[in-house]
Amino acid sequence: MLGLVEFGWTFVFQIVNFLILYFVLKKYLFKPITGYMSNRTEKIENAFKDAENKTKEANELYEEYKLKLENIKEERNNIIKEATRRAEERSDEIIKVAEEDAKKLVERATQDIEREKQKAVNELKDQLSSLAIITASKVIEKEIDQQTHQQLIQKFIDEVGEVTWQN
């Protein structure tokens, strides 16, 4: 039994014990865990910063794409408008050309008809005159009186009329 307030070897032992405990706890408890925690804090901070940056970047990209999309829309509208305009122009042109062609065609047809008619009339006239000549020569060959002559001509015309218009 030692005295209640008595200094002895215990004093030395307790100091040594405490220093040993201090070094061991420092090495195995405080240093690793504090280091680990501050490391983690840093990591978390970095992760947050990273996430923030990424969000910012994404937002920027989003804005950019939105703008681009709007531009594309506008461009598309322009293209459509342009195409419509061109198509309209083209169709107008085609119609105009067609109309002109039709008009020309009609004109030519009319001209052709006219010409054919003229030709027919001319031919008719030619035939008439040649026939008249033939008739005349026949009449001359055979001397006939006025009456007979009249009759002949009448007969001829009748004949010719029937024959010619039959063809």
Next chain:
Amino acid sequence: MEGFGPRIAFELPIFGGIPISDTVVNTWIIMAILIAFAVLASKKLEKIPKGFQNVTEAIVESLNSLTVQTMGEDKLFFAPYMGTLFLFLLLANLWGLLGLRQPTADINTTFGLAIMTFIAIHFFGAKSKGIGGYLKGFFEPLPFLFPLNVMGELSTPISLAFRLFGNMVGGFIIIGLLYGGLTSLSNMIGLSFFPIFQAGVPIIFHLYFDLFSGVLQSFIFVMLSMVFISMQMD
């Protein structure tokens, strides 16, 4: 029982026999517990803390932040010392709950710790202020107050050591007497083989002297050590 001094557990057979008191033996047990805890705590650290790691991280974190709050951001390197001191004192003061002698109910323990605080006060004071500035502090505010300043400085470890020792040994003696008295009371009603009164009654005393006083005194000791060291440094 013949007095409340520490008992000699055994003697080391060197230098003509060095007595090892039960204080030292109990301290070794506490050390073993704390070292086992520390080794287990830092053996497997995971990125996402779970269970046991949460507990150890909370302990270390709160001890670190207590040091930073009391001493300042630049004195975080005291955290391991103050943390060890707090954990050791906490376990030592609560040792009485197991019915064993608290290592802090021995003036050798408390004075040893107080001397280490004393050395830290003056070593780090001189280191941070420079020897000249440190010595000048003894002649302030007026030169003739030098003896008083020296007395004040010397009284610091003594008051630290005896405050803790007095509280713990007081509780230890009162609880020892209480158990003795309760045994006598049991004997008086003829229950010498079964001291019935020892059940229940001492709980209040244990709560006050061991739990309340023990935790409070460990906190006070650590806080005062921190305040004295940081005051001498600033």
